[in-house]
Amino acid sequence: NAGVTQTPKFQVLKTGQSMTLQCAQDMNHEYMSWYRQDPGMGLRLIHYSVGAGITDQGEVPNGYNVSRSTTEDFPLRLLSAAPSQTSVYFCASKEGGGGEQYFGPGTRLTVT
């Protein structure tokens, strides 16, 4: 198993540009989520999904959209990037009920 994979690993955007951060997992996990990590901060939840077709907002959802058309994939979309979205983004997945949450390696995004 590859676990949780994220692409790209690094990205630089100009203010106002749009892009999609990709996340995929091959563990057949029901739950997937996106977090952002800023310097000196812990991770903060952006959006999460409890299954295909079901998404909900986390702690800091503004400026981000998500969709979950398959169990495996959970892309995060920035429609109009802002410098405040400069951060490291982590995708995570876990199976339903209890169980460990597995994190991807992260995407480092810089918005100029």
Added chain:
Amino acid sequence: GQQLNQSPQSMFIQEGEDVSMNCTSSSIFNTWLWYKQDPGEGPVLLIALYKAGELTSNGRLTAQFGITRKDSFLNISASIPSDVGIYFCAVDRGSTLGRLYFGRGTQLTVWP
């Protein structure tokens, strides 16, 4: 939003020393988690605590879930250079959906 107060913010210790860090909250949580993050990677779960008063070990790591359900601590005994990294406490907001609040982290440096 929910605040997890994690301390200390950073620690500089010599190889072989023991380490202790803790996390407190103003709210009650039923699951406390401790993660470690290596540079350029996502967090990895070290220990999960599900019961108030529970003391759990994982090798040289020991963690306790406070009896009030508002705090937890992590101890590392006989530290080694590969213990270097950022340690995060986290709580599950409930319903085992994997919606985690994270503390701000403790940066651990171990001198050989």
